[in-house]
Amino acid sequence: MFRGFKRRLPALAAAAALLGAALSATGPSTAAAAVPETIPLKITNNSGRGDAVHVYVLGTSLTTGQLGWADASGTFHPWPAGSVPPIPAPDASIPGPAAGQSRTISIPKLAGGRIYFSYGQKLVFKLATGGLVQPAVQNPSDPNRNILFNWSEFTLNNDGLWINSTQVDMFSAPYAVGVQRADGSVTSTGHLKSGGYNGVFATLRAQPGGWGGLIQSRSDGTVLRALSPGYGLETGALPANVLDDYINRVWQKYATTTLTVTPFADQPGTKYYGRVSGGVMNFTNSSGAVVTSFQKPDAPSVFGCHRLLDAPNDRVRGPISRTLCAGFNRSTLLTNPHQPDATAANFYQDAVTNHYSRIIHERMADGKAYGFAFDDVGHHESLVHDGNPRQAYVTLDPFS
Structure with missing residues (x-):
């Protein structure tokens, strides 16, 4: 089944600061004059893969409250009405950079934003009466099940930019996020240690108790992702009494x-x-x-x-x-x-613990991750924020 875009976006919902910023999005702010209506997003492809990359910028307009998508110039487009059964959504994809290259697009002020990126194939989005329907790859019949993809979550508003790398739903195609501050410095998070990507899957496979069953692969053997343990319970990979x-x-x-x-x-x-x-x-x-x-x-x-x-x-x-x-x-x-x-x-x-989150944290270069929804308790989340952002970054990292 598809999953509606209106559902809780786990990692950003977990960030209290982000939630507070979203609530004050239209209110007065000392930073309001400093945050333009759009900011540049530089996407760098260090993946080493030859597949075409497709990028999507989705979210909720802070001006109208409508759900929609943004094109490469940062122009917001509301989704048309959906139906039952769901109908195909307009093609919101933006061509991403080839391996070894970068591309800079613009992102507008959005709440609950997502930056999706996929390798080789475009993602399938549909529109139901309740809004956008997004991938739910825990379901083997989901049309995105065999596509290699991932996403970052962000909010950009009058109080600045919050952008994360998230593993709350799944661990998949590696990437990092960053923000350039007014003084030109850049802060980033989400990079894996050398060998960390393959290490996550290898360690999950070696962990007794069904944790290796979280891993999904294509019929050609390509490893696509590891589902979060909550989805592992849904799919039967993990036993109900695991905790x-x-x-x-x-x-x-x-x-x-x-x-x-x-x-x-x-x-x-x-x-x-x-x-x-x-x-x-x-x-x-x-x-x-x-x-x-x-x-x-x-x-x-x-x-x-x-x-x-x-x-x-x-x-x-x-x-x-x-x-x-x-x-x-x-x-x-x-x-x-x-x-x-x-x-x-x-x-x-x-x-007896959340071995999925443990294994991911152990392999992050800075130890930060969103292994579960409230991983921001104690500031262990992979989130960067700046009240006066000059540029955002998404870096597609090597599959090693």
Whole structure:
């Protein structure tokens, strides 16, 4: 099945700063005069592949609120109406650079933006009555299943540019993102270590418990991607009880111990206290009043940071849930009753953990990744931001 573009964009939804910026997109800003309506995006093809590259810039107009796409000049085009069954979307592809070359296009101010790029074939997008339908390659019948592609997520608004490299849904064609600041300096993230791309797949295959089943290949043997563990549960690659042992141990521990959550780094005095009673983890504030409660989560809730670990955009449940989600995925809840634990050396030390995220982080040049939706807890996400961006970068990296 296709998946609607209106769904939560996991990695950028995970970034609290990005969400705040999107909310203030049309409000006054000291940076507003400095951020033009479009900025250059330089795409460099260091992949070493001879395939033609196709680029897409999609998102929501901050002016009209419409979903649409941008052409190479940065002009925004709203999608036409869809139907049931979905109909083909207009061809929004932009020819990308050949191997060893670069191409600079323009990107407009968009919220929830995505920069897709594919090798060899154009992606298939369709329009349903609810909006754009995007690839859902966990489904073997999806028309994009055998296309090698990936995407970056971004928001550009009056407060600047946020752009990431994301592995929340899948690990695939390697790339990095960057931004040039007003002083000419460039900051980037997303590059793998030498041998890191092949190393991710090799280590997943060697990890017992079905983790190698996350890998999808074409019939010709070309490795296309590794699905995130949440999708691994959907496809049956991972067993439904893959995290049960750790989750049960956490629930047992905090029946007799208090879990202290300090969700805001800039507000160390704001703390919440969790204890399990009757199978439910109740959080109280400093006055002892219960502010929110969580049923014992399952693996889909942990990997997806949703369902039983839903994180609304509020100031209490959402921040607590984000912290729990990070602690479960990184397996720090048993070793540290004060969360979040922001020390990377403490992550993924339990045998029961998010091995997908662990393996990716280990192979990133700067250790940063979006291995799960709230990987920004403690600032371990592969995201760059600047309030006065002069240029954005997407670099297609070697498959090695």
